[in-house]
Amino acid sequence: METDASKHDDVLVEMKGIWMEGRSDEDWHPIINGVDLKLRQGEVLGLIGESGAGKSTLGLAAMGFCRDGVRISKGSVHFDGIDLLSASSEDKRKLLGKRIAYVAQSAAASFNPAHRLIDQHTEAPIQHGIMTKAESEADGMELYRKLRLPNPDEIGFRYPHQVSGGQLQRAMTAMAMACRPDLIIFDEPTTALDVTTQIEVLASIRQIVEEFNTAAIYITHDLAVVAQMADTIKVLLKGDEVEEAETREMLSNPTQAYTKSLWAVREFQRPAKPAVLTGATPVISVQNVTAAYGKIDVLHDISFDIHQGRTVAVVGESGSGKSTAARCITGLLPPRIGQVELDGASLPLDYRKRDRSQLQKIQMIYQMADTALNPRQTVGDIIGRPVEFYTGLTGKARRKRVEELMDQIELPADQFIDRLPSEMSGGQKQRVGIARSLAAEPNFIVCDEVTSALDQLVAEGILRLLADLQDKLNLSYMFITHDLATVKSIADEVVVMKDGCVVEQGPKAEMFTPPHHAYTDLLLSSVPEMDPDWLTNLLQERGVDNIGDAAVGKMT
Amino acid sequence: MGEAAANLILHEKKPTGILDSVLKIIAQRLALGLLTLFIVSIVIFAAVNLLPGDFAQAILGQGATPEAVEAIRTDLGLDQHPVKRYMQWLGGALQGDLGSSFAQANFASFVGEDSGVRTSVAQQIAPRFANTMFLAGVTAAIAVPFAVTLGILAALYRNSIFDRATNILTLSSISSPEFFLAYVLILFLAVLNPWLPSLSNIYDGMAFSDRLEKTLLPALTLTLVVTAHMMRMTRAAIINLLASPYIEMARLKGINPMRVIVKHALPNALAPIINVVALNLAYLITGVVVVEVVFVYPGIGQLFVDSVKIRDIPVVQACCLIFAAAYILLNLTADILSIVSNPRLRHPK
Numbered sequence: 027m028e029t030d031a032s033k034h035d036d037v038l039v040e041m042k043g044i045w046m047e048g049r050s051d052e053d054w055h056p057i058i059n060g061v062d063l064k065l066r067q068g069e070v071l072g073l074i075g076e077s078g079a080g081k082s083t084l085g086l087a088a089m090g091f092c093r094d095g096v097r098i099s100k101g102s103v104h105f106d107g108i109d110l111l112s113a114s115s116e117d118k119r120k121l122l123g124k125r126i127a128y129v130a131q132s133a134a135a136s137f138n139p140a141h142r143l144i145d146q147h148t149e150a151p152i153q154h155g156i157m158t159k160a161e162s163e164a165d166g167m168e169l170y171r172k173l174r175l176p177n178p179d180e181i182g183f184r185y186p187h188q189v190s191g192g193q194l195q196r197a198m199t200a201m202a203m204a205c206r207p208d209l210i211i212f213d214e215p216t217t218a219l220d221v222t223t224q225i226e227v228l229a230s231i232r233q234i235v236e237e238f239n240t241a242a243i244y245i246t247h248d249l250a251v252v253a254q255m256a257d258t259i260k261v262l263l264k265g266d267e268v269e270e271a272e273t274r275e276m277l278s279n280p281t282q283a284y285t286k287s288l289w290a291v292r293e294f295q296r297p298a299k300p301a302v303l304t305g306a307t308p309v310i311s312v313q314n315v316t317a318a319y320g321k322i323d324v325l326h327d328i329s330f331d332i333h334q335g336r337t338v339a340v341v342g343e344s345g346s347g348k349s350t351a352a353r354c355i356t357g358l359l360p361p362r363i364g365q366v367e368l369d370g371a372s373l374p375l376d377y378r379k380r381d382r383s384q385l386q387k388i389q390m391i392y393q394m395a396d397t398a399l400n401p402r403q404t405v406g407d408i409i410g411r412p413v414e415f416y417t418g419l420t421g422k423a424r425r426k427r428v429e430e431l432m433d434q435i436e437l438p439a440d441q442f443i444d445r446l447p448s449e450m451s452g453g454q455k456q457r458v459g460i461a462r463s464l465a466a467e468p469n470f471i472v473c474d475e476v477t478s479a480l481d482q483l484v485a486e487g488i489l490r491l492l493a494d495l496q497d498k499l500n501l502s503y504m505f506i507t508h509d510l511a512t513v514k515s516i517a518d519e520v521v522v523m524k525d526g527c528v529v530e531q532g533p534k535a536e537m538f539t540p541p542h543h544a545y546t547d548l549l550l551s552s553v554p555e556m557d558p559d560w561l562t563n564l565l566q567e568r569g570v571d572n573i574g575d576a577a578v579g580k581m582t
Numbered sequence: 583m584g585e586a587a588a589n590l591i592l593h594e595k596k597p598t599g600i601l602d603s604v605l606k607i608i609a610q611r612l613a614l615g616l617l618t619l620f621i622v623s624i625v626i627f628a629a630v631n632l633l634p635g636d637f638a639q640a641i642l643g644q645g646a647t648p649e650a651v652e653a654i655r656t657d658l659g660l661d662q663h664p665v666k667r668y669m670q671w672l673g674g675a676l677q678g679d680l681g682s683s684f685a686q687a688n689f690a691s692f693v694g695e696d697s698g699v700r701t702s703v704a705q706q707i708a709p710r711f712a713n714t715m716f717l718a719g720v721t722a723a724i725a726v727p728f729a730v731t732l733g734i735l736a737a738l739y740r741n742s743i744f745d746r747a748t749n750i751l752t753l754s755s756i757s758s759p760e761f762f763l764a765y766v767l768i769l770f771l772a773v774l775n776p777w778l779p780s781l782s783n784i785y786d787g788m789a790f791s792d793r794l795e796k797t798l799l800p801a802l803t804l805t806l807v808v809t810a811h812m813m814r815m816t817r818a819a820i821i822n823l824l825a826s827p828y829i830e831m832a833r834l835k836g837i838n839p840m841r842v843i844v845k846h847a848l849p850n851a852l853a854p855i856i857n858v859v860a861l862n863l864a865y866l867i868t869g870v871v872v873v874e875v876v877f878v879y880p881g882i883g884q885l886f887v888d889s890v891k892i893r894d895i896p897v898v899q900a901c902c903l904i905f906a907a908a909y910i911l912l913n914l915t916a917d918i919l920s921i922v923s924n925p926r927l928r929h930p931k
Contacts, residue, residue, distance in 0.1 A: 091834060094825070123835035135827040140849035140925050150835040187926050201835075 038208055038241050039065040039088055044101035046083055046092070046265075057083050057096065058265045067208065068239040072256030072273070074246060074288075076481035077452075079262040081245045085211045088243055089126050090118050106208065123150035127202035129231075131214040133194035137186035144182030147201045156205055169200035172237075173230040174570065192223030196230050203234060210235070212244045216251060220343040220508060221552040225573050228254060228554075229565060247481065249288060250554035253277055254561040261285050273558050287483065289556075295515050296493055298535065302333045307370040309334050309470050309502045310355060310388075315364035317354050323362070324350050325526045332470065332519075335496060337503040339517035339534075341510065341549065347526040348506045352472045355504070356388055369469075386416045389463035393475035395455035399447040405432070405458050406443040412465040431461040434498075435491060453484035460491065470502045477512060489516050510553045514538065522546050548577050603927075604918060611917070615910035622906045623675075623899060627668050630895050636660055637684045637893040658684055671899065680704050681896035683889075703900045707882065711904060713784060714881040717804070718866035720797050725805040726812065726859055733816025733855075738843050740821060752810035764803045764876040771799060782877040800877040804870060808862040815858040819851035826850075853920035860916030867912075868905040 046058035058080045065071050065088075073081045083096060090103055090110030103110040105126065110118060122128075127150075130136035138146060148162035157165065163182070170178035173196040186194060195215055202210050212231065216224040232255060235242050244255045252259055252273075259276045261268040261284070269282045280286050308331035317325040325347050332338045340348045353359035355366055357377030366373045368387060374380050392398035399408055409428045413419055419427050429439040435457040447455055456476060463471050473492065477485035493516060495501060507513060513520060513534070520537040522530045522545065530543040542550065552573070554560060564573065571577075638654040639646060655661045659670075674681055680703040732752070736745045755763060772780035782796045820843055823829060832846045833839075871883035882901060889897035921927055 089834065093830070119836040119838060121836065122833070123837070128831065128834040130827055130831060132827060136831040138828040138832070138846050138850070140846075149832075149837065153835075153837055153841070185925050185929050188929060 036066045037064060038067050038069075038106055039063065039243075040102075040104045041084075041088060042102045044084065044087060044103070045099045046080070046087060047097055047099050048083075049095045049097075054097070054099075056265055058087070060101070061262070061265075061267045063088065063260070065209070065241050065243065067241055069258070070235060070242045070244055070256045072244045072246065072252035072259040073262065074249060074252050074259060075262035075268075076247060076483065078264065080265040081247075081262055082213050084262070085213055085243050085245045086128075088209075089122060089128065089211060091122070120154070123207075124154040124156065124205045125207050126209045126211070127205070127207040129195075129198050129202045129210060129212045129215050132218050133198040133215075134186065134191055134218075136198065137194060139186055142183055142185055143189065143197050143201075147182060147197070147204055150201075151204050154205060162204065166200060166204065169203055169234075170197065172234060173197075173200055174226070175200075190223075192219050192227055195219060195223075195227050199227070199231055199234065203238065203240075206238060207240065209241045209243070212242055212255075214246050217246065217248070221510070221554075222343065222548060222573075222578060224251075225552045225554075225561075225564075228561060229570060229573065231255070232561065248554065250556050250560075253556055253558045254554060261288070277556055277558060299336065299518055301533070302336065306333060308332055308367070309369060310504070311367040311370075312351065312355060313365050313367065315351070315354050315361040315366065317350060317359055317361040319350075319359075323526065325354065325361070327364070328523070328526075328528045329364075330521050330528065330531055332502050332504055334469070334502055335500045336518040337496065337505050337516055338519045338521060339505045339507060339513040340521045340523060341507060341513055342523035343508060345525075346523040348508075348523055349474055350526070351523070352390070352474055352504060352506060356390060356472060382416070386466045387469045388472070389466050389468040389470070390472045390474065391456075391459050391463050391476050394479055395452060395459045396447070396479075398459055399455055399462075401447050404444050404446055405437075405450075408447075408458060409461045409465050412462055416466045427465075431464055434464065434495065435461045437461075451484075452480055453487060456480065456484075456488055457491065460488075460495070464495070464499075468501070470504070472504045472506070474506045475508070476505075478507065478509060485512075492516065510550060522549065545578070548573075604921060607921070608914065608918065611910070611914045615907070615914070618910060619903055619906050622902060623672070624668070626899055626902045627664070627671070627895070630890070630893065630898055631664050633893060635893065637895070640892045641685070671896065675899075675903075680707075680900045683897050684894045685889075685892060685897075703896050706897065707885065707900055707904070709786065710880060710882040710885045713879065714867060714870070714883065716793070717797055717800060717870065717879060717881060718863065720794065720801040721804040721808070721866055722863055724801060725808050725862070728805065729809045729812035730816050730855065732809070733813040734820065734843055734848065736813065736817040737820035737824075737847070738839055740817070745817075748813065752813050755806040756810035760803065760807055760872045761876050763806050764800070764873055767799055767803055767806075768876075771802075780877070782879040784880065797879075800870075800873050800879050803873050803876075804866060807873075808865065811862055812855070812858050816851070816855050819854045820847045823847045823850055849923070852923040856919045856923065857913075857916045860912040864909045864912045867908040 041061070041063040044058055044061050044063070045056070047054040048057045049055075061080075061084060063071070063084070073085060075081050083093070086092065087098055087103060088105075090105070090113065092098060098111060101111075105121065108117075108121070110121075113121075137143065144163055144166055147166040148157075148159050151157040151162040151165075152159055156162075166182055167178050170181060175181050175193055175196055181189065181193070181197070189197065199215070215231065216227050219227060228251065234240075242255075244252060246252050256273050258270060258272050260270040261276075261282070263284050268284050269276075269280070271279075271281075276285070277289075280289060310332040312328060312330050315325055315328050316323055328347075328351060330338065340351060342348050350359060354361045357366075357373070357375060357380055360375035365375070368384060373384060377385065403411075406425070406428055409431055410424050413424050413427045413431075417427070428443065432439040432442060437454060437457055442450070442454070442458075447458070450458070459476075476492075477488050480488065489512065492503065496503065503516075505512075505516060517534045519533050520531065521528055522537070522543065524545050529545050530537070537546065538550070540547070551564065551568075557563075568577075636655070637658065638651045638660065641654070642650055652661075659667060671681055682702050683706055732748055736748050739745050768780045771778045778799045779796055780799065782800055784793050784796050788796075824847060829842060829846055832842045837846070869883070870881065871887050873879070874881040874883045882904070885897065886901040888894075889901065
């Protein structure tokens with residue numbers, strides 16, 4: 027059997043008819059249903075699909091590795107002619123790290139907090155007997171330099187918590203390269219990063235994979251990212267292969283309906299609304315707000331207005347103060363200086379000093395519906411509680427109102443009203459979160475990254491729902507997001523934040539047409555596009571030192 | 583947001599530095615510890631006074647005449663109001679004078695040598711306490727490495743026969759009464775195979791090796807008592823971490839399982855292990871009466887029980903304060919070691 031695979035000497039990985047199962051409670055349920063995969067030396071395969079499609083599971087199986095509670099029930103995995111499924115764990119260990127390496131989604135979680143980066147880097151080469159510690163350290167610094175990490179000779183001697191997320195992700199790519207493997211599995215390596223950081227990591231990964239002619243399996247849910255990285259793309263849906271094709275072919279000419287629907291997601295666009303009348307009173311007006319955690323100011327003199335029936339998107343990277351601004355509006359974090367007006371009247375800064383009608387008018391929807399809903403309450407109770415609290419309805423009237431609200435969020439009340447959060451999907455939970463905020467009959471809703479934990483198709487559904495509700499109920503939204511595609515589809519006005527300051531604000535149409543503020547320009551240019559030449563062109567246009575965080579550094 | 587807050591905390595700590603913040607914690611805990619000791623002394627004093635009978639009745643027995651009882655009470659000041667006695671004792675204790683034992687004082691007056699120079703409680707307790715610390719030290723030196731190693735091996739071979747056997751054995755040893763374990767060990771290590779002495783009658787001026795030999799059997803008994811707790815916590819703390827991404831990463835780098843556990847899991851599991859070790863060491867200092875009795879080991883536990891029996895309040899008070907101090911100091915040490923074992927705090931940004 028093995029000789030069969032080794033005959034085609036350029037085939038590195040061959041997976042045939044892989045069936046995988048995962049255990050929940052006592053039952054084994056299918057995760058991967060008969061997928062084939064073939065990867066040649068130096069080739070990059072993109073594996074895409076929504077969460078739960080089995081991408082990571084399949085990627086790990088290519089290393090002959092299963093997480094606890096997962097098993098390969100049928101099929102074969104050959105790596106360079108070696109049957110990984112029948113190999114002893116001793117033999118597999120000799121391959122892992124040395125010839126097959128792994129780059130995980132969260133570098134912050136995947137580096138051991140107790141050891142310095144360089145010690146983790148040199149571990150595999152030393153343990154596999156490839157290099158001495160000194161050789162491997164020198165090589166590590168060389169790789170850090172290639173990956174354009176700052177202070178490459180020094181950064182390795184830091185602990186993981188002393189290094190930023192994007193730098194950690196590059197250090198992890200360097201670690202995967204430590205033994206010059208033939209194959210690297212990249213498991214969503216940029217999903218947790220900001221766009222400007224992502225672009226640097228993408229450029230680094232692509233460069234180093236090309237330089238050492240390493241084969242790679244690149245797992246992601248982001249089509250635009252995979253378009254930059256992969257030679258071929260394989261689409262997975264709930265453990266089934268949908269189709270596989272060469273990247274350009276796949277982008278220009280998808281054959282399957284599911285693939286087409288993935289491509290179509292980004293086309294949702296709301297019609298532009300007429301300009302706000304001059305002199306109209308904004309629903310929410312943030313005026314010269316400066317706020318601090320402890321003694322350190324994190325917001326510096328920010329001001330913006332949100333008008334009735336409009337969506338203001340607040341964009342910026344993590345740590346830019348978007349959520350803090352929302353906390354100032356809701357009164358969770360009273361500003362140090364400045365004030366917040368509701369319908370032209372000044373609001374008490376602390377939510378504890380606001381009266382019920384003021385509280386009622388400002389509601390929130392959270393990023394993680396999982397943690398924002400009480401896991402022990404049914405949908406009926408979760409929505410019913412604010413109904414009772416704000417409108418005073420009880421008994422049958424309350425239930426009727428809950429049913430109306432569930433109708434608005436397009437969840438049939440008869441099916442869902444008695445369910446617990448654990449019995450619903452992510453998108454359904456987010457809808458319940460929306461209904462809960464609507465229950466108060468607010469004028470203004472803060473949507474804090476409400477779609478970033480959701481798959482694209484589901485997120486699209488949520489965005490459409492929010493848009494419909496806005497039209498029906500004349501709601502105003504403050505839409506906090508780091509995803510500019512979302513901004514394009516839903517916003518009327520945009521506020522760009524950086525380091526606690528507003529760098530630019532205005533109507534969406536203006537914001538998306540040049541000239542931009544330098545930072546807005548960088549944000550916009552960092553969003554990957556479906557064009558497979560996008561990254562190449564951008565690098566040519568700007569040069570490696572003028573993208574991502576390096577460019578941000580030059581600005582300040 | 584959370585990230586920002588975490589950064590802030592780190593930034594706030596930056597100017598003071600890790601050493602300063604640790605010193606601050608130590609100072610705070612010591613102050614709280616003193617307060618705890620004060621409360622403990624009140625509780626103990628009250629509790630001992632609530633016991634039926636007092637030293638005079640206990641020492642004179644059933645044939646006591648009221649006059650004799652009264653004489654001893656007057657002699658020792660037991661006829662005074664409890665609050666006054668407590669204040670007197672506290673005043674003395676604050677000046678480093680823990681008072682003198684009733685039993686010693688009374689014996690001295692019987693033989694007519696009450697010259698006012700009595701053996702103080704401190705002098706009486708000191709050698710006993712040293713013995714107890716020696717026993718605790720020998721036990722810790724055996725038990726801690728043994729339990730942690732067992733825990734690591736049990737985590738490595740989790741759910742195997744070895745793991746189960748270790749669990750069953752340690753759990754049975756912690757569930758058995760201490761005297762039973764002691765007699766079993768005496769049977770096998772002193773009677774059937776006369777390797778170790780069954781009596782631990784150590785005294786001043788003994789050579790260290792003799793002392794060690796005599797202490798070994800009680801130390802082994804106590805090892806059996808404390809191992810289970812530490813071993814199971816080590817195992818649980820390590821297994822708890824095995825699902826973390828960095829452990830998966832280490833496995834995917836082809837690192838062998840033993841190294842994954844010792845090098846990657848153990849350093850991150852130290853905090854809970856240290857806490858359980860401290861708790862068990864405190865037990866070794868304060869709770870080994872039964873083992874001391876079985877082996878006739880002259881430790882502080884026996885002295886304590888004897889003093890309670892005859893209502894010898896000054897000695898009981900002093901012992902309780904020592905026990906409480908041991909708990910407080912060991913827990914403080916454990917907290918500081920846990921903090922220091924966290925690289926985020928050792929190496930601030």
